[in-house]
Amino acid sequence: MGKPFKSGYDVIIIGSGVGGLTAGALLSKAGLSVCILEKEPHVGGYLAGFRRKDFRFDTAIHWLNQCGPEGVAGKIFSILGKDHPVAIPQKRIRRYIGNHHDYLLTNNPEELKAAWIKEFPHEKKGIDRFFKAAKKIGAAFNEYSTVFRTEESMGFWERIKNKLPLIRFGSAFIPHLGYSGEEGITKGLNRYFKEKKLHDIFAADGDVIGCMVPIGWAYYGDFQSPPRGGGQVIPEWLSYLVRYYHNDVFTNCQVEKVLVEGNEATGVVFKQRGEEIQLKANHVIAACDVETLYNKMLPASVLSNKLRKQLEEADIYSSSLTISIALDCSPGQLGFSEELIHISSDSATIEEHSGGDPLKSEIVVLTPSLRDQSLAPEGCGTLTVFMPAYMSFKDGWYTTKDEHGNYVRNEDYRRLKNEIAEVLIDRLSKIIAPDLPSHILFYDVATPVTHWRYTGNKQGTMMGAKPGKENMKNKVARYRTPISNLLIGGQWAELGGGVPIAVKAGTNAALLVLQKENKKAFRLLADYMDAKITAEVFESSGVFHAYDNSWKPKPTPAERKKS
Structure with a gap:
């Protein structure tokens, strides 16, 4: 007999990916009662990983970014616990191999720039401008942690003040918007260099910004490898935090319905090992596939045909x-x-x-x-x-x-x-x-079918909806739903993907709950997200509950065998 469910919770979270777990950990630290429901046998979503014999494999990690001390994920993890898994900075970052080239991008991009200039001296001016533009994009991402609070949590004047840092962030990307697809990327790269061999380096990239981002991140040391033990130690740590505060994380729980009374979410109905269970809650955070939420868990009348179509036609990652x-x-x-x-x-x-x-x-x-x-x-x-x-x-x-x-x-x-x-x-x-x-x-x-089976994500997409003009225009990404007290809290709440976007989404979903349930905690977290206070001030306030930093990572299968 497993741990019993409580009679009700302040917050129920659907999905135990990094977004759902981050929201759960923050809300638990704020003193709310939380229950996280995961359909799979293990927490983590795309970071769940798996074991075969004595080998451990990550499911979807290519690299990490924004996990350093000043990154989005790093800043949030640091206020949750000093024992958080630490991502490892990379020196050798990306190797480009093609029919006629083999180049290495390191944490010193000037080396790659020098190699290109040596091989293509007639393109020196354009190469210099290309790396300068990439560095500007890297600088924008380096300040990303100052613009990661959602405007949905802001008042009128806060939104006005927020426009300036958003404009500063976006200004690095604006000159390169629209240069995508076969013709667009050729046209965009031609603004810097016309040498075909340089174009061939980016033969698989879909847009000019995608060509520049890795170089930009490299300038600011924002490439990290997963912590020791693999990417799955991140959800293991976050789920430990939720349980530390006497809250619940349950697996093998397939949510089938969000309960709605009037126009307010009041709980969920789910199945665990064939048994149907109903749980009540003041808030529900859907850190799961957004179309599954609207098409299977809610009445069809909740979403207009226009919004439903916009979600269906959203441009998503492969x-x-x-x-x-x-x-x-x-x-x-x-x-x-x-x-x-x-x-x-x-x-x-x-x-x-x-x-x-x-x-x-x-x-x-x-x-x-x-x-x-x-x-x-x-x-x-x-x-x-x-x-x-x-x-x-x-x-x-x-x-x-x-x-x-x-x-x-x-x-x-x-x-x-x-x-x-x-x-x-x-x-x-x-x-x-x-x-x-x-x-x-x-x-x-693993195929897209595999990824769909284990995450429930539309078409097995790795990172949800892409940043882009149409997705922004249609407001594909948002936290609030037409139902009061029902929020989106996973990667579908934001455009983009990966660990930093999931952490951002989970943090903002928690912030929106705190805006209703705990004004002091809301204000403190909002000020920290806005870089108005330091982590030390946040921790010394006493508003959020203390944590004893007691998590210990479990040995990997290989380590257990060795011992």
Whole structure:
């Protein structure tokens, strides 16, 4: 018999991704009673990770950013607990490999700039301007933590004052907006250099801003590797905090309905191991897929047809085919290093780089065990290979659908994903590591169907809705819903994705709850988010409950075996 549910809660949170867990931890620290309901057996969403034999794999981590002391995630984690998992700064960041190039971006981008100027001296002025523009974008992101409070929590004059820092942040991006797609990116890069070999470096990028962002982040040291133990230690720590304050995190709980009385959310109905359970709450935070919320958990009349269509047609990030590989040696012995490798082809279009054909697709390679040896047994290693992918490929990856619209996997599905994995491994062995196939102990393949199954995210998208003119115009991302006391609190509340966006969303959802439930806590957290007070002032106020920093990360499977 597990821990019993309470009769009611101040806040119920649907989903235990980083957004839901951040909201839960902050609200717990503020003294509210919280219950987090997760449909899967483990917390974490895209950071849940998994174990195969004595290897630990992250599900979706390419890199982290905004996790340093001054980043969005770093600032929030620091007020939650001094024992938070610490992301590791990267030195070797990104390797660009193509038919005729192989370049390395480090935490000193001037080295890459010098290499390009040496090879293409006739493009020196344009290369200088390109790196200067990228650095400006990096500077904007470096100040991102000063503009991460949502305007939905602000009064009229606060919103007016907030416009200036938002304008400063956006000014770095405005000159590059609109330069996307095959023709747009060529036109945008031509503003800096016309040399085709330089254009080919970004053959897989969809817009000019995407070409510049990695360089901009590198200028400000904003590339981090996951903490020791992998990305999953972040949700493990956050869920520990929620329970430390005597609140609840329950898994295997599939929420089916948000209870609404009048126009106010009053709780949820969910199933746990076949049993239907109803819980009451003063507030509900949906840190889950937003279309699932509106289409399955709420009455159809809640959302207008116009808003429903805008959500359906929102421009979202791709999903991926992900190969998690266990090696009988270190990846370093095969020619890999700690940096993220992007392999593209100058003969493939942007669309082909993400179209699902493994012979033409971009390949992204990561070596987690080189960054963190605790992820693999002694003498072994891990390799993660990504290929952009969409649910529409091969009619849903040859799956069928049941009467509830769920994807049903079959032998054709399994054969397809393994055939693609073999092609990608073969390409990788020819380009970087000829001996790779002979050192593979086993591998696990995830598709967009897999990502959809474990996260519930529309089409298995990795990061929700993209920043862009149409999504902004249609206000696709928002915290408040047409139902009072029902908030969006996961990545769908914001445009963009990744850990910092999830932390931002969870923090703002918690802030909006506190605005109604605890004015002192609201004001203190708002002032901290606005950089009006320091973490020390926040902690010494006594408004939020103290924490004894008692979390200890669990040993990885490899560490347990070694001991």
